[in-house]
Amino acid sequence: MIGIIDYGSGNVQAIATIYKNLNINYQVITKPEDLVKADKLILPGVGAFDATMQQLIDSGLKDKLNELVLGKKVPVLGICVGLQVMGYKSEEGNLPGLGWIAGKVSRFDENKIKFKPKLPHMGWNTINDVQNHKLFEGIDRDFGFYFVHSFYFECEKEHNILTTSNYGGEFTSSIYANHIFGTQFHPEKSHGNGVQLFKNFAELELC
Amino acid sequence: MLRSRIIPCLLVHNKGLVKTVKFKEPKYVGDPINAVKIFNEKEVDELIVLDIDATRENRGPNLEMIKNLADECRMPFCYGGGITTVEQARKIINLGAEKVALSYSALNNINLCQEIGAIIGNQSVVVVLDVKKKKLFGGYDIYTHNGTKKSKWKPDDLVAKLEEIGIGEIVINSIDNDGTMQGYDTALVENIRKNCSMPITVLGGAGTLDDIKNLISKFKIIGAAAGSLFVFKGKYRAVLINYPNRQERKPLY
Amino acid sequence: MKEIDYQICTNCVMDTTDSKISFDDKGICDHCNTYYKDILPNWHTDERGDRALKQIVKKLKKEGEGKDFDCLMGMSGGIDSSYLLYVMVEKYGLRPLVFHVDAGWNSQIAVNNIERLVDGLGLDLYTEVINWEEIKDLQLAFFKSGVPHIDVPQDHAFFATMYKFASKHNIKHILTGGNYSTECVRNPLEWMYYQSDSIQLRDIYKKYGTGKLKDYPVSNILWHKIYLPYIKGIKLIKPLDYIPYDKDKAMQLLVDKYGYQKYPQKHFESRFTRFYESYWLPKKFGFDTRKVQYSSLILTNQMTRNEALEKLKSPAYDPETIHQDFQYIATKLGISVEELQSYMDAPNKTYKDYKSQDNIYNIGAKVMRLIGLEKGGKR
Numbered sequence: 148m149i150g151i152i153d154y155g156s157g158n159v160q161a162i163a164t165i166y167k168n169l170n171i172n173y174q175v176i177t178k179p180e181d182l183v184k185a186d187k188l189i190l191p192g193v194g195a196f197d198a199t200m201q202q203l204i205d206s207g208l209k210d211k212l213n214e215l216v217l218g219k220k221v222p223v224l225g226i227c228v229g230l231q232v233m234g235y236k237s238e239e240g241n242l243p244g245l246g247w248i249a250g251k252v253s254r255f256d257e258n259k260i261k262f263k264p265k266l267p268h269m270g271w272n273t274i275n276d277v278q279n280h281k282l283f284e285g286i287d288r289d290f291g292f293y294f295v296h297s298f299y300f301e302c303e304k305e306h307n308i309l310t311t312s313n314y315g316g317e318f319t320s321s322i323y324a325n326h327i328f329g330t331q332f333h334p335e336k337s338h339g340n341g342v343q344l345f346k347n348f349a350e351l352e353l354c
Numbered sequence: 355m356l357r358s359r360i361i362p363c364l365l366v367h368n369k370g371l372v373k374t375v376k377f378k379e380p381k382y383v384g385d386p387i388n389a390v391k392i393f394n395e396k397e398v399d400e401l402i403v404l405d406i407d408a409t410r411e412n413r414g415p416n417l418e419m420i421k422n423l424a425d426e427c428r429m430p431f432c433y434g435g436g437i438t439t440v441e442q443a444r445k446i447i448n449l450g451a452e453k454v455a456l457s458y459s460a461l462n463n464i465n466l467c468q469e470i471g472a473i474i475g476n477q478s479v480v481v482v483l484d485v486k487k488k489k490l491f492g493g494y495d496i497y498t499h500n501g502t503k504k505s506k507w508k509p510d511d512l513v514a515k516l517e518e519i520g521i522g523e524i525v526i527n528s529i530d531n532d533g534t535m536q537g538y539d540t541a542l543v544e545n546i547r548k549n550c551s552m553p554i555t556v557l558g559g560a561g562t563l564d565d566i567k568n569l570i571s572k573f574k575i576i577g578a579a580a581g582s583l584f585v586f587k588g589k590y591r592a593v594l595i596n597y598p599n600r601q602e603r604k605p606l607y
Numbered sequence: 608m609k610e611i612d613y614q615i616c617t618n619c620v621m622d623t624t625d626s627k628i629s630f631d632d633k634g635i636c637d638h639c640n641t642y643y644k645d646i647l648p649n650w651h652t653d654e655r656g657d658r659a660l661k662q663i664v665k666k667l668k669k670e671g672e673g674k675d676f677d678c679l680m681g682m683s684g685g686i687d688s689s690y691l692l693y694v695m696v697e698k699y700g701l702r703p704l705v706f707h708v709d710a711g712w713n714s715q716i717a718v719n720n721i722e723r724l725v726d727g728l729g730l731d732l733y734t735e736v737i738n739w740e741e742i743k744d745l746q747l748a749f750f751k752s753g754v755p756h757i758d759v760p761q762d763h764a765f766f767a768t769m770y771k772f773a774s775k776h777n778i779k780h781i782l783t784g785g786n787y788s789t790e791c792v793r794n795p796l797e798w799m800y801y802q803s804d805s806i807q808l809r810d811i812y813k814k815y816g817t818g819k820l821k822d823y824p825v826s827n828i829l830w831h832k833i834y835l836p837y838i839k840g841i842k843l844i845k846p847l848d849y850i851p852y853d854k855d856k857a858m859q860l861l862v863d864k865y866g867y868q869k870y871p872q873k874h875f876e877s878r879f880t881r882f883y884e885s886y887w888l889p890k891k892f893g894f895d896t897r898k899v900q901y902s903s904l905i906l907t908n909q910m911t912r913n914e915a916l917e918k919l920k921s922p923a924y925d926p927e928t929i930h931q932d933f934q935y936i937a938t939k940l941g942i943s944v945e946e947l948q949s950y951m952d953a954p955n956k957t958y959k960d961y962k963s964q965d966n967i968y969n970i971g972a973k974v975m976r977l978i979g980l981e982k983g984g985k986r
Contacts, residue, residue, distance in 0.1 A: 160450035164425055168931050194475035262574035264553045267477060269523075270575075271399055272356045290600060293399075293430060294356075295477055314356055336452065338397045338428045370739055385711040385739035387939055388878075395715035422938050587725065592734035593709055594725075595718050 149173040149349055150185025154206035156199050157191020157229060161335040165342055171349045179211035187349065188212075188221055191335070192228030196252060196298070197240030199228045209245070216247060222326040224348050230322065230329030231300055239298050248324050249303035259315035266297040272332070274310040274320050281351060282321075282328060283310065285343045292332035292340055294320075299331055326353050357607050358570045361579040362393050362597060363402040363557055366419070366435070372406075373582055375533030377484070377501035383585055383593050386419065391426045393584075396597040400430040402455065402525070402557075402579060404482070408436025409458045410499045415442055417449065424450030432480055443470040447478060453522060455480040458498035461505045461512070467521050477522040480555075485509060485542065486529040494542060501529050513550050523553040525579065531559030535582050538569050547573065555579050563598060567606045619902035620915045624893050625795040638792045642906050650787055656849035663844060664699045667780050676704040676731065678780040678844075681769050682724075683707070684717030684876040687784030689724055689867065690857040691847055695782060696728045699846075703782065708768050709736045710761045710877070711743070711939070716868045717876035720861075727865040735768045738822035745808075745823060746879075747940050748815035750947070753956035755798055755892050758883050762802035767826035773841050786847035788909070789854050792902040798894040800958040801968055803828050810962040828964050832971060854909060882932050885923035891951050897923055 149166055153159045153175050166173035176182055190212075192199050203209050215221040225233050234244045237252035244252070257265045273291040276283065291312070299318045302308050309328075312320035321330040328348065334341030364386065365372050371389055372380035383389070386403065393401055403423060408415060415436045424431055433446055434455025443454045454474070460467050460481045471479045484501055485494040496505040496512065516524060526546055528539045538559045547554060555577025560566055566578040587594040598606065615622035616636035622628070629637045651659070671677020680695070680703040682688045695701040705725055725732045742760050749757040773781055800807065805827040812820060835841040861867035875881045888894045897919060904910035924932070937947040958965065 158447075158450060158452065160424065160448065161428070164450070165428070168928070170927055170930075193478070198475075263547065264551050264575065267522075267553070268356060269477075269553055270356050270359045295430075333430075336428065336430050338394075341428065382736055382738070384709055384736045385743075385939070388711050388713060391935075392713065392715045392718055396719075425938070587722065587734075588732050590731060590733045592707065592732040593736050594707070594721060594732060594734060595713075596722050 148185050150176045150182060150188045152182075152188060152190050152208060152212075153177050154208055155202045157193050157226060158333070158335050159191055162189060162191060162345070165335060165345050166349070169342070169346055169349070171346070176208075177206070179208050182208065182211050182215055185221065187351075188216070188223040189348075190223060190225040190229035190232075192226060192230070192232060194228060195239060196228060196231055196237040196244075197242045200232055200240070200242040200244065203232065203245075213245065216327065220326050222348075222351065222353050223328065225327075225329035226335070227296060227331060227333055230331055231298065233322075233327065233329055234300055237298060247327050248300075248307055248322060248329070250301050250307070250322070251303075252298045253301050254298050255315055255318070257315075261315070265315075267295055268297065268314045269295045271337075272312045272314065272320075274312050274332075275317075276310055277308045278306075278323075280309055280323060282323070282344060282347050284347055286340045290338075290340055292320075292330070292334060292337040294332045296331060300329065355607075356575060357399075357603075358573075358575055359399040359555070359577045360566060360598070360603065360606065361400045361402055361555060361577055362398055362584040363404065363579045363581045364389060364585075365581065366403060366405045367407055369416075369419070371585075373533060373585055374406075377529050377532055381591070387422050387426065389585075389595055390423045392595045393597065394426050394428055396595075397600070398429060398597050400432065400577075401427060402432045402434070402555075404433075404455065405435025406500050410502070411436075414438065415446060417445060420446055420451060421449040434480070434482060437470075438466070440466075440469050440473050443479075444473050447474045453478045453480045455482050455525065457482040457484065458505075461496065461498060461507050464515055464519070467516065468519050471519075471521060475522075476520050479521040480523045480525060481512075481516055481521055482525040482527055483509060483512065484527045484529055497529060509546060510549065513546055517550060517552055521552065523555060523577070524550070525555045525557055525577070528556075528558030532557075533582050534559055535561030535586075537561060537565050538578075540569065540572060543569075543573065543576075553577065557581070563602070563606060570607060616902070618912070619792065619905045620898050620912060620919060621792065621902050622898065624895065624898070626797060627795060638902060639906060642791050646787055646791055650848065652849060652851045660699070660846055660849035663846070663849075664695075664701060667701060670779060671702060676702045676778075678703050678782055679706050679769065679773050679778045680704070680782045681706050681708075681765070681784070682721055682732075683765075683784075684713070684720040685784065686854060686858055686861070686870065687786060687789065687847065689720055689784075689861055690852070691782060691784040692724055692728065692730070693861060693864075694850065695846060696730065701782075703730065704778075705730050705732045706769055706772065707732060707734045708765045709734055710764050710879075711737065711739045712761065712877040712879040714876055714878050714881070716870060720867050720876070723865040723867055724861070733772075735772065737764045737768070737824075741818070741820055741823040743940060744816050744818055745812055745820065747942070748812050750940075750950040751815040752811045752961065753950070753953050754800070754811070754958060754960070755888060755894060755955070756800040756802070756958065757887065758799070758880055759802045759808060761877060761879060763805070763808060763826065764824055766803060766831065767824035770826060770831050770835055770841065771824055774835060774839060779840055780842055780844055782844050782846055784847060785845045786852055787903075788847065788852040788907050789900065789903050791906055792899050794896060794899050795894075797957065798888065798892070798896070798899075800963075801828075801965070803831060804958075804964050804968070807958060807961050807963040814961070828967055828971075854904070878932070878935065882924075882936055886929060886932070887951070889923060892955055895919065895923060 231252045233247040234250040309321040309323045311317045334344040371383040430452040432453035433451045438459045484497045557579040560580035560583045617634035618639045667677045682705045745760045884896045901915035937944045
């Protein structure tokens with residue numbers, strides 16, 4: 148069962164509809180005690196870093212989440228700000244992140260972006276494989292995914308970078324560390340590519 | 355590389371989809387749900403749906419319709435029409451929309467943009483400017499209530515204010531070019547773009563894919579929205595939903 | 608109700624789910640025998656057919672001189688009307704106005720295919736959009752009535768609109784994709800009653816509809832079977848009956864030439880028809896229209912009986928995605944999934960439970976067959 152975490156941030160509805168149509172068992176989770184029921188978790192996220200972290204703390208889910216992801220190694224997929232909060236900190240805010248992945252969140256350097264409107268990076272962009280992973284099986288890299296963000300994740304360790312994309316230079320568009328995954332783009336808003344990614348995530352066999 | 359967004363824009367009137375010409379003579383186009391489903395299957399970049407009666411009828415958004423439409427969208431979905439409170443905006447986002455579009459309610463109370471942005475995130479707040487050329491001396495006026503009431507806001511002032519507040523996107527909708535399929539008003543866009551660093555989407559006048567290509571070529575990164583182009587076909591303006599497929603989009607960027 | 612022993616035709620795959628079926632001493636059904644006796648001997652797709660069609664085309668071209676188009680062609684996006692369009696324009700040089708009726712259920716494939724062909728052949732398109740709120744109400748009324756023929760609202764609108772348009776613009780010839788090649792076996796009346804019976808339509812709407820049908824085009828049998836053809840001189844032509852028509856070859860040609868998209872099954876250009884034929888009819892009534900379609904293909908040597916039997920072993924609908932379709936139908940109709948299910952579970956009715964013009968059809972059909980104007984047909 149895929150647990151879609153609803154802590155007030157992100158398009159939970161869209162993710163739920165996708166799993167419903169795929170006939171994959173899912174549950175929208177709002178309470179900490181329901182987190183344990185999930186085999187895999189999805190952490191959506193939209194908006195500002197601090198606001199999102201605060202929502203996560205206020206929801207009462209943060210501690211249980213830490214326990215399950217770091218302790219029990221429950222696979223998790225973070226989306227957009229849901230990925231960003233997995234780092235140590237963000238240039239955008241003051242609160243510390245979850246610290247699941249070694250890295251921090253930085254703002255795009257506007258000087259490196261050629262055309263107006265420089266930020267946010269909004270629209271469809273391609274992805275480039277840095278590593279091959281089943282998460283991206285069957286996905287059209289050229290068609291890409293939908294992005295909308297002004298900050299991006301900087302991995303400390305290169306082996307955590309799964310894909311990059313180009314916006315004023317290469318930046319990390321998805322990461323992974325064993326059972327922890329994150330995408331800067333929105334698979335729930337990326338047509339067939341997104342549906343495939345969600346399907347792949349559900350079918351990943353991780354021990 | 356980031357691609358400019360090509361966005362179908364649908365108008366809802368009396369529960370059905372319509373297309374107008376210069377905001378008048380609504381022609382019935384059909385059921386919104388099936389149209390959105392087809393656009394989704396055609397993998398459109400984004401979709402805008404505007405309820406053109408809500409403000410004039412002084413009523414709020416039809417949440418049931420919004421939910422049904424959002425359910426069909428595997429791409430970003432922007433809804434506008436009759437949103438006057440933060441609570442409505444929040445509900446609409448929870449139903450699965452990505453963005454909410456404001457027109458009259460923002461012009462009437464500019465702080466609403468900030469209030470809504472604080473709850474759903476600034477990136478999700480879109481302001482639509484319906485503009486018409488002034489009769490004399492050049493320049494443009496902003497209109498609300500489906501093109502029937504002139505706003506006191508001047509386009510430049512409004513854009514500056516929105517830039518100061520920080521919202522997700524502005525949609526420049528040309529009333530003069532609406533439904534004419536004779537091309538976008540690029541002079542208008544240039545004018546606004548000069549002093550604006552926010553994302554801009556242009557609506558009104560697209561008649562061929564070349565219009566979109568030319569818009570993107572001129573402005574590099576921009577939202578190219580269209581109604582008639584993606585809903586009509588041929589000289590009889592036969593209703594037939596269309597949108598370039600993945601291959602056909604490539605030459606447009 | 609009398610229990611009938613199950614029996615399936617030894618030649619095609621029609622069986623006793625068609626309760627009026629009869630078999631000869633070889634176990635061959637009356638559908639097959641009607642085909643061999645009445646249809647096949649009079650059906651010519653060789654030089655005779657070509658000659659006859661050329662005569663018709665000559666007449667159409669003459670009447671169309673100086674006009675923007677010489678005939679009206681109904682186009683659903685389906686393979687029959689699409690292939691017809693291609694042939695009549697490319698091989699016979701006609702200039703049709705392509706006419707499409709949007710009843711609110713178009714699939715993306717249908718819309719794509721119409722666009723590809725209209726663009727590829729350089730034709731003009733005219734679309735009539737049916738008032739969705741009204742047809743929605745009518746559709747719901749049909750669900751509530753419990754009858755099998757719930758596809759009537761779409762079909763009726765299609766024909767009524769096309770005839771009205773032809774009549775209004777004085778167009779004498781309507782070309783449709785109806786054909787013997789894939790339709791020589793017709794759906795039994797018990798499965799699909801006449802879509803043109805407006806008495807039945809109005810009675811069902813009166814009993815279960817909630818509003819008024821103001822914009823929805825209601826035709827009537829006398830108007831379109833007698834007044835239009837015999838008084839206004841508007842004729843319906845089925846050109847695909849004059850030429851060789853192999854469905855698979857036709858499909859491939861359109862794919863290669865125009866970027867046509869294939870449909871998983873006949874009539875899948877409408878989301879509703881797909882749901883209706885693959886799920887609602889078989890599940891609620893035990894009527895599987897694939898038997899009719901495959902039997903036609905068997906008789907015209909485009910499919911073997913074994914292939915048909917093999918395909919019929921699995922359900923027509925996709926069990927993985929049917930819940931999505933069910934949900935979509937309910938959402939479109941503005942009802943809950945539970946309410947839609949309640950109509951599925953309600954008692955089955957037939958066309959006889961409501962007012963109808965079926966006696967007129969019976970007399971009419973007999974007359975037509977007597978004077979040789981119609982071969983085979985519904986029963």
